[in-house]
Amino acid sequence: MKQLFALLFCATLLVGCTSKPVLNPSEQVPANVHADQATMQKAIVDALTSRGWTVQQVTPTDIRAAITVRNRHRAQIAINYSPLDYQIQYVNSSGLDYKDGKIHRNYNRWVANLSNTIRQNLTTATNAQ
Template sequence: MKSFKILFLLVSALSLSACTSVKLVNLTQEPIPAESRQSIEVAIMKGCKAKGWTPIKADNNTIDAYITVRSHKAHVRISYDEHFYNINYVDSTNLDYSDGEIHRNYNKWVHKLAASIQQQLSSQ
């Protein structure tokens, strides 16, 4: 009986550690500092490039950004106005997106992207 409990605990621990999916995060209403002196679009483009994302202007106040890490790809849409910006998931490859969940690295990449954009907006 004791060995069964140990086996059960081992299998449970392994199954939990193998789980890499987390709830997908979209960042909304991220503040743009009032003292931002440079163009918001330029700051977003620079912030994307600094973290390895490829930004492409989609239309007024919208930038599509792409990142490829090994065989993993993500596509986000960054919309903005003079007060806020949003980073929303569009598509991905090899990140196991399903029913609002995605590989945990995606959220890390998006949070690092947001931090880089904030740094660009705050500089100067």
């Protein structure tokens, strides 16, 4: 009986470890990067595309995108941007166990990787100018 309780306890811990607070990065463009609105938009769209996100809508200050992984996990985000900064906001998801501001850790990894790629694209675009 003790082994059963220990096994259930360990299983509960493992399930709980996959859920993390939703990551909503808000990033300032580094001072040495001089981007205009068009450069910022291109850096974001290129990052989304290279990371497997589907761009759904683009306006001069907002981009909506979604990702589907293994036809089971789907997430939608909104990215608000200006030449000085950008914010990635969670919109909704399915298959990622979103509840009470927490979500499967893979979502946070996808968003963190996306944010890193946006920053890399901005640096590359500025160096090319």
